[in-house]
Amino acid sequence: MFPYSNHAVVPPSFLRNRFDNGITPEHDDPFPNSPESDSPESSTTGSVCLDPDCHEPHSSESDYPTTDTTEPEYIDPGLREPHSHGVFFVTESSEARKMPPTxxxxxxxxVLDRYKVVGFISSGTYGRVYKAVGHNGMAGEFAIKKFKPDKEGETIQYTGISQSACREMALCSELSHPNMIHLVEIILEDKCIFMVFEYAEHDLLQIIQHHSQPTRHPILASAVRSILFQLLNGLLYLHTNWVLHRDLKPANIMVTSKGEVRIGDLGLARLFYKPLHSLFSGDKVVVTIWYRAPELLLGSKHYTPAVDLWAVGCIFAELLSLRPIFKGEEAKMDSKKTVPFQKNQMQKIVEILGMPTRDKWPGLIHQAEYGQLQTLSSYVREGNNGKSGLESWYWNTLRSTGYQDSPPSVTPGQQGLDLLSKLLEYDPEKRLTAEQALQHPYFTANGEKVSANCFEGMSTQYPSRRVSQDDNDIRTSSLPGTKRNGFPDDSLAGRPTKRMKD
Amino acid sequence: MAADYWASTQRRHWQFSREALAEIRQKLEDDDRALVQQYPLPDRRFLSHFFNLQLAKLGKKFMIRQQALATAQIYIRRFYSKVEIRRTNPYLVLATAFYLACKMEECPQHIRMVVSESRQLWPDFIISDVSKLGECEFYLISEMNSQLIIHHPYRTLQSLQNTLSMAQDDTSLAWSIINDHYMTDLPLLYPPHVIAVTAIFLALTLKPTQAGLQAAASTAAALSSTTLMPKDQPGSGNGVLNTQQKKVQNLVSWLAEGEIDIQSAVECSQEIISLYDVLEQYNEKTCKEQIGRFVKARGLEK
Known part of the structure; x- marks a missing residue:
C-alpha cells in the first residue's frame, strides 16, 4: 500500500529549507562572463592580412583564417621519446608513476600502450593532432588530438581543463552519427588529454586545394551535391540535438577514403537548449571570420542554428568557386577586449549580396551594429543585367571554374543557385534550416539519387593527407607551430586568425 | 545524444537496477574491506545531505544556479560508484565536481576562485594549490568516461507545468522535491522524466490540506491498481472536485495516457518519502567527524 497515507505530511520544514538556501530555481548567473573566465587563451589575437585584395586561389592552407589563435613558442613536450623512433608522446617520468594511487x-x-603514433598531422591553439595505428591487432587508423597541457615555468601543471575542451569531450562522447567524426576514446594521462578519433583521409579544404592546382578544375557537380547533402545531414543531427557547431568551415569537414563526409572539431560547439544567458555572453566571437553569419557580424546577442547554415552556404559557394566567397579581413580586438565591428567582412558580403534592408530583414534594426551598416553603402556593387549580385556571381563562377552548361548532371545549375541564395539569406529567420535545405530540389532535380559516397563515379583520386614522420621537422615546428604539416604557420603568413573563446 | 535522453550516455551507462548498483557498491567495499571497517561512515543519505549542504554553501558564494549544483551532485554520486570514498578527500571531490559542473552548465568559474572559496569554507581540507583540483578533475572525468552531459528532471517539470495546469506553488514544491532527490540514489536508478512525474505527484498530493490528502489516498489507490483508467478514478464520490483534486486527476489521466512507468513512479515516491523520514535523524557533526577522521588519518587533504 502506498506508504504515505499514514505518513501524512512530509516534514515541511525540510521542503522549506530548500527555498531558504539562497539558490532559487532559475537563478541566473550574475557573472556569466567574469573577467577571469577559464580559458588560458582568451582573447589573444593574431595578425592582420596585409593584402586585402588578394584574389588568388588558395595556394596553401596557410591562407585560411582559423578560430584558433596561434601561439608562438609552443614546444610540445610530448613529441619525442628518446629511445623510440617515431613515437611522439612522451609519457611522464617513472618517478611520477610510482606515486601511491590513493x-x-x-x-x-x-595512450602509447594502445596506439603507435605514425606521424604528425596538424597543430592549433588547442594542441596537436597525430596519426596513429592501433597496437595489439586493433584495426584501423586513428587521429589523436592531444590537448596542449598548460605549463607554469618549466613543468607541466594541472591548471583546470578549458571549457571548450570539456564541451568537446562531453559532446563527442554523447553524439554519434554517420556524418559526424567518430570518437573512439578519450585518454587522460600525465596531465594531457588525448582524444582518439577515427582517421579521415581527406577534408574539404584539402579537396578544394587539390582542385585549385595546378590549374583550376571544378569538383564534380555530383560530388558537390553529395558533400553538401551529407554535411546538411550531419548538421540536422546536431541541431536536432540542440547542438550548435559554430565553427563550420572546409578544414573542419572531413571526408573518409570511402567518400563519407564527417563533421569534425566540436571545440566551439555547445548546447543551446534554453540557454540561461545569451550565447553571446559565453563566447564573444564564434565562427571563423569568412564563414561568420551577418547577424553575428552585426552583433546579434541571441543567435540561432541559422549561423551554421550561413556557414554551409559559404562552404557550398567555395566548393563551386574553389575560393572563399566572402574573404574579408578581420578587425582585431582592441586592448579593452571589446569586439570590433567587422567592417571589411561585412563589406565583402554586401558587395555580392547587396545591402540588407529592413524590408527583407525586419530584425535588422535591432542588431547592435545596425548603425555601422551605413558606412558600407558606398561599396555596393550593382548586379548587371538586372541580375542580383549573387546571381551574377554564381554564373560567372560556374563559367570561370569550368562547369559545363549541359547535360544537367554536370552542372549545379539553376537549383544550385536557388539553394545557395536561400542559405545565404540575410534574415536568419528566413534562412533555410538544415531540414528544409535537405528537401531542396537541388538534391532531387535530375532524378538522380544523392550518393552516400561523394567520390562515386569520380576518376580523380585525391592525395592522402600529408603526415610528417620526420622527427626533426616536428621539433622545428616549435617555432610558431606548423599549422599543418608542410605549410608555414598562419602567423608567418600574416593572416587573420580569430577566436576568443570562452 | 545531447538532447535525446533515450540515446544518452546517462541512460546507456549510468542507469542501473537496484541490484546492479548494490553489487557495484559491494564490490567497492569488498576491495577495501580493511579501510571500510576501520572508518565507519554514516548512512549514504546523510553523507549526500551533508555534501548537498556544503555544495549549496559553495554555490551561494558564486550565486550559482541550482542546475549546476544538481549536475555536481550527480558527478559526485557517479564518482563514488567507481571509487571508494575513503580513498579520496571528499571536500576536494566536491569542489572539483562543482568546478566541472559550472563549466558544463555554461556558468564557468575560475579555478583559482573555486579553490580559494573552498579553502575558506573548509580550511582544514583544501590547500591553496590549484593543481590539486586540476588533478582531481582528471580523476573525475576519467572515472565518468567523459560522460558529462546530464539530463535533469527540471526540464520535464517545466514542460509539464502547463499541461497539468499546475499553480506556481505546485511547481515550486515539485522543484524542491527534485532538488532533494539528488540526496538519494534515484538519479542512478530512474530516468529524469519519471522523477519529474514523481515530484509533481508528490507536490500535488502532499499539500497539507484535507483535500490534498484525500486526493493523495485516492490517487495512490488508482496508481497501484493495474487496470488504471482515468474514468474509473475513485475519490470523487461527492461529485464536487476542488481544484487540487482536479489537478491530481489531470495528472492521473495524463499518466494513464502516457508511457510513464507508473510502478517506477510509485517506487520513487516511496524513496523520497523515506528520505524525508530518515533525514529527521541527520546529524551534521557525525558526518563531519567521520569524514574528517579518514581524511586526516590518511593524509588525503595534502
Whole structure:
C-alpha cells in the first residue's frame, strides 16, 4: 500500500529549507562572463592580412583564417621519446608513476600502450593532432588530438581543463552519427588529454586545394551535391540535438577514403537548449571570420542554428568557386577586449549580396551594429543585367571554374543557385534550416539519387593527407607551430586568425 | 545524444537496477574491506545531505544556479560508484565536481576562485594549490568516461507545468522535491522524466490540506491498481472536485495516457518519502567527524 497515507505530511520544514538556501530555481548567473573566465587563451589575437585584395586561389592552407589563435613558442613536450623512433608522446617520468594511487590521479590506460603514433598531422591553439595505428591487432587508423597541457615555468601543471575542451569531450562522447567524426576514446594521462578519433583521409579544404592546382578544375557537380547533402545531414543531427557547431568551415569537414563526409572539431560547439544567458555572453566571437553569419557580424546577442547554415552556404559557394566567397579581413580586438565591428567582412558580403534592408530583414534594426551598416553603402556593387549580385556571381563562377552548361548532371545549375541564395539569406529567420535545405530540389532535380559516397563515379583520386614522420621537422615546428604539416604557420603568413573563446 | 535522453550516455551507462548498483557498491567495499571497517561512515543519505549542504554553501558564494549544483551532485554520486570514498578527500571531490559542473552548465568559474572559496569554507581540507583540483578533475572525468552531459528532471517539470495546469506553488514544491532527490540514489536508478512525474505527484498530493490528502489516498489507490483508467478514478464520490483534486486527476489521466512507468513512479515516491523520514535523524557533526577522521588519518587533504 502506498506508504504515505499514514505518513501524512512530509516534514515541511525540510521542503522549506530548500527555498531558504539562497539558490532559487532559475537563478541566473550574475557573472556569466567574469573577467577571469577559464580559458588560458582568451582573447589573444593574431595578425592582420596585409593584402586585402588578394584574389588568388588558395595556394596553401596557410591562407585560411582559423578560430584558433596561434601561439608562438609552443614546444610540445610530448613529441619525442628518446629511445623510440617515431613515437611522439612522451609519457611522464617513472618517478611520477610510482606515486601511491590513493589520492593522486593515474590513468588506467596509457595512450602509447594502445596506439603507435605514425606521424604528425596538424597543430592549433588547442594542441596537436597525430596519426596513429592501433597496437595489439586493433584495426584501423586513428587521429589523436592531444590537448596542449598548460605549463607554469618549466613543468607541466594541472591548471583546470578549458571549457571548450570539456564541451568537446562531453559532446563527442554523447553524439554519434554517420556524418559526424567518430570518437573512439578519450585518454587522460600525465596531465594531457588525448582524444582518439577515427582517421579521415581527406577534408574539404584539402579537396578544394587539390582542385585549385595546378590549374583550376571544378569538383564534380555530383560530388558537390553529395558533400553538401551529407554535411546538411550531419548538421540536422546536431541541431536536432540542440547542438550548435559554430565553427563550420572546409578544414573542419572531413571526408573518409570511402567518400563519407564527417563533421569534425566540436571545440566551439555547445548546447543551446534554453540557454540561461545569451550565447553571446559565453563566447564573444564564434565562427571563423569568412564563414561568420551577418547577424553575428552585426552583433546579434541571441543567435540561432541559422549561423551554421550561413556557414554551409559559404562552404557550398567555395566548393563551386574553389575560393572563399566572402574573404574579408578581420578587425582585431582592441586592448579593452571589446569586439570590433567587422567592417571589411561585412563589406565583402554586401558587395555580392547587396545591402540588407529592413524590408527583407525586419530584425535588422535591432542588431547592435545596425548603425555601422551605413558606412558600407558606398561599396555596393550593382548586379548587371538586372541580375542580383549573387546571381551574377554564381554564373560567372560556374563559367570561370569550368562547369559545363549541359547535360544537367554536370552542372549545379539553376537549383544550385536557388539553394545557395536561400542559405545565404540575410534574415536568419528566413534562412533555410538544415531540414528544409535537405528537401531542396537541388538534391532531387535530375532524378538522380544523392550518393552516400561523394567520390562515386569520380576518376580523380585525391592525395592522402600529408603526415610528417620526420622527427626533426616536428621539433622545428616549435617555432610558431606548423599549422599543418608542410605549410608555414598562419602567423608567418600574416593572416587573420580569430577566436576568443570562452 | 545531447538532447535525446533515450540515446544518452546517462541512460546507456549510468542507469542501473537496484541490484546492479548494490553489487557495484559491494564490490567497492569488498576491495577495501580493511579501510571500510576501520572508518565507519554514516548512512549514504546523510553523507549526500551533508555534501548537498556544503555544495549549496559553495554555490551561494558564486550565486550559482541550482542546475549546476544538481549536475555536481550527480558527478559526485557517479564518482563514488567507481571509487571508494575513503580513498579520496571528499571536500576536494566536491569542489572539483562543482568546478566541472559550472563549466558544463555554461556558468564557468575560475579555478583559482573555486579553490580559494573552498579553502575558506573548509580550511582544514583544501590547500591553496590549484593543481590539486586540476588533478582531481582528471580523476573525475576519467572515472565518468567523459560522460558529462546530464539530463535533469527540471526540464520535464517545466514542460509539464502547463499541461497539468499546475499553480506556481505546485511547481515550486515539485522543484524542491527534485532538488532533494539528488540526496538519494534515484538519479542512478530512474530516468529524469519519471522523477519529474514523481515530484509533481508528490507536490500535488502532499499539500497539507484535507483535500490534498484525500486526493493523495485516492490517487495512490488508482496508481497501484493495474487496470488504471482515468474514468474509473475513485475519490470523487461527492461529485464536487476542488481544484487540487482536479489537478491530481489531470495528472492521473495524463499518466494513464502516457508511457510513464507508473510502478517506477510509485517506487520513487516511496524513496523520497523515506528520505524525508530518515533525514529527521541527520546529524551534521557525525558526518563531519567521520569524514574528517579518514581524511586526516590518511593524509588525503595534502
Amino acid at each position: 589520492n593522486g590521479y593515474t590513468s588506467k590506460v596509457r
